[in-house]
Structures are given as structure tokens and as C-alpha cells.
Amino acid sequence: MKFGYVRVSAKDQNTERQLKKMHELKIEDRYIFVDKQSGKDFDRPRYQALRLMIREGDLVYLDALDRLGRDYDGIIREWKYITRDLNADIVVLENETLFDSRKFKTMGDLGKLMEDQFLSLLSYVAEQERKKTKQRQAEGIVVALEKGVKFGRPKHEASEGFKGVYDEWKAGGVTAVAAMKKLDMKPNTFYRRVKEHEGTILHQ
Known part of the structure; x- marks a missing residue:
């Protein structure tokens, strides 16, 4: 065959x-x-x-x-x-x-x-x-970073998306598990972002 x-x-x-x-x-x-x-x-x-x-x-x-x-x-x-x-x-x-x-x-x-x-x-x-x-590939990424190329989702877009779900979670509208699912985040990433976001609020 x-x-x-x-x-x-x-x-x-x-x-x-x-x-x-x-x-x-x-x-x-x-x-x-x-x-x-x-x-x-x-x-x-x-x-x-x-x-x-x-x-x-x-x-x-x-x-x-x-x-x-x-x-x-x-x-x-x-x-x-x-x-x-x-x-x-x-x-x-x-x-x-x-x-x-x-x-x-x-x-x-x-x-x-x-x-x-x-x-x-x-x-x-x-x-x-x-x-x-x-x-x-590795050399290409280094050169791109040196030129200011950003990889992944734009930070503003990601932050805005997170803020909306964060506010909903804080208001009791969704559980933490549901919030993580919406954001497609693992627990450690979610809580790290929560800490970063709350730190930003405190310093505003």
C-alpha cells in the first residue's frame, strides 16, 4: 500500500x-x-x-x-x-x-x-x-523590540477589557471564576492583574 x-x-x-x-x-x-x-x-x-x-x-x-x-x-x-x-x-x-x-x-x-x-x-x-x-526568529524578535514593535494585544485594549470585568466582579455581578473565564485568564494571572489594577487606583 x-x-x-x-x-x-x-x-x-x-x-x-x-x-x-x-x-x-x-x-x-x-x-x-x-x-x-x-x-x-x-x-x-x-x-x-x-x-x-x-x-x-x-x-x-x-x-x-x-x-x-x-x-x-x-x-x-x-x-x-x-x-x-x-x-x-x-x-x-x-x-x-x-x-x-x-x-x-x-x-x-x-x-x-x-x-x-x-x-x-x-x-x-x-x-x-x-x-x-x-x-x-529570536534575532528577529530582538530587533523588532528594539524598534519598538509591540507583541500581543495593545495594552490599552487589554486594560479596558480587564477594567470592565473587574468592576463587574467587584460589584458582585460575577464570581471570580466567571471573571477569569470571560478574560481567558488563569487564577494566578487574574489575581496578579487585580493587584496591579488596584495599585494603580491607589496611586491615582
């Missing part, structure tokens, strides 16, 4: 390009598994569902090796689990000449050695790319 695995790192990223490749391979939609989640680990719902379905002789298609994941040890572990423990196969469309586990199997022990070398190299590259992406 043929399966396709598609992954993007965030919910707002587009999967169409990867899905198009899977459809061109005549893989049915019900056998295409899509995750919109970081590749830092393998605790992804659709990947885990795919993992449970794979049987000996099945074939799993990936657009690129980093779609499987971006953790060096994890990529190698999962690849070997699928191709050696389950005796299924993986084809990486981006590097199909190098990454088609069926080819390595026909080469016996030499094939295993070559497969391990290629996997180690590309898994390392995938992990380094993830680290670079995280570093670029």
Missing part, C-alpha cells in the same frame, strides 16, 4: 505543493497524512496514526527528508524503524536518486552502510536548519 506524509511547521503554512505531489503519485486522500506542526520531535497526531498503519511491504512517500522531522537522532530512528523493523520502504521525492530505501535493500550490507552514511549527513543538515530558523 502507498502512503504519503505531508508536514508544514505552522497552521497557516500551505500544504498544497506537497499534496499535489502525493496526488500525482495516485495516493488516495485517506492514505495521505498531514501534520501542521514543528518537526522538532515525532509526537505528531497524524504521523503517529501513519506509523500505526504501516505494514511490511508498504511504501511511504515524503516530499523531503526534513518533512519527516528535524531532529537528527529521531530521523535516523524513525527511518530505521519503518524500513528495517517493519520492513516497509520510504521514498524521499526531493532526493529520490539517493533516498529510496528499496535501492539500498538490493545492495545488502553495503546498502545499509551507504544508507546510514547518507541519513547521518542529511539528518544533521535538517537539524542544523531547524536551529538556524529558531536563531533567526
Whole structure:
């Protein structure tokens, strides 16, 4: 049976390009598994569902090796689990000449050695790319903060929303639990904001 695995790192990223490749391979939609989640680990719902379905002789298609994941040890572990423990196969469309586990199997022990070398190299590259992406994101946030960019809801808007619910709570119109629910706050956050707000009132 043929399966396709598609992954993007965030919910707002587009999967169409990867899905198009899977459809061109005549893989049915019900056998295409899509995750919109970081590749830092393998605790992804659709990947885990795919993992449970794979049987000996099945074939799993990936657009690129980093779609499987971006953790060096994890990529190698999962690849070997699928191709050696389950005796299924993986084809990486981006590097199909190098990454088609069926080819390595026909080469016996030499094939295993070559497969391990290629996997180690590309898994390392995938992990380094993830680290670079995280570093670029962190650097971008620092630069934005230095330029005065504000993250999250505007403070005035948040304060006005809190003040209205606070006044209602103080007047006995709602319970503390109901107030927290309205504001989507946890107890410690709610009471911290109450303390800050009351401190502001005292100093006015």
C-alpha cells in the first residue's frame, strides 16, 4: 500500500505543493497524512496514526527528508524503524536518486552502510536548519523590540477589557471564576492583574 506524509511547521503554512505531489503519485486522500506542526520531535497526531498503519511491504512517500522531522537522532530512528523493523520502504521525492530505501535493500550490507552514511549527513543538515530558523526568529524578535514593535494585544485594549470585568466582579455581578473565564485568564494571572489594577487606583 502507498502512503504519503505531508508536514508544514505552522497552521497557516500551505500544504498544497506537497499534496499535489502525493496526488500525482495516485495516493488516495485517506492514505495521505498531514501534520501542521514543528518537526522538532515525532509526537505528531497524524504521523503517529501513519506509523500505526504501516505494514511490511508498504511504501511511504515524503516530499523531503526534513518533512519527516528535524531532529537528527529521531530521523535516523524513525527511518530505521519503518524500513528495517517493519520492513516497509520510504521514498524521499526531493532526493529520490539517493533516498529510496528499496535501492539500498538490493545492495545488502553495503546498502545499509551507504544508507546510514547518507541519513547521518542529511539528518544533521535538517537539524542544523531547524536551529538556524529558531536563531533567526529570536534575532528577529530582538530587533523588532528594539524598534519598538509591540507583541500581543495593545495594552490599552487589554486594560479596558480587564477594567470592565473587574468592576463587574467587584460589584458582585460575577464570581471570580466567571471573571477569569470571560478574560481567558488563569487564577494566578487574574489575581496578579487585580493587584496591579488596584495599585494603580491607589496611586491615582
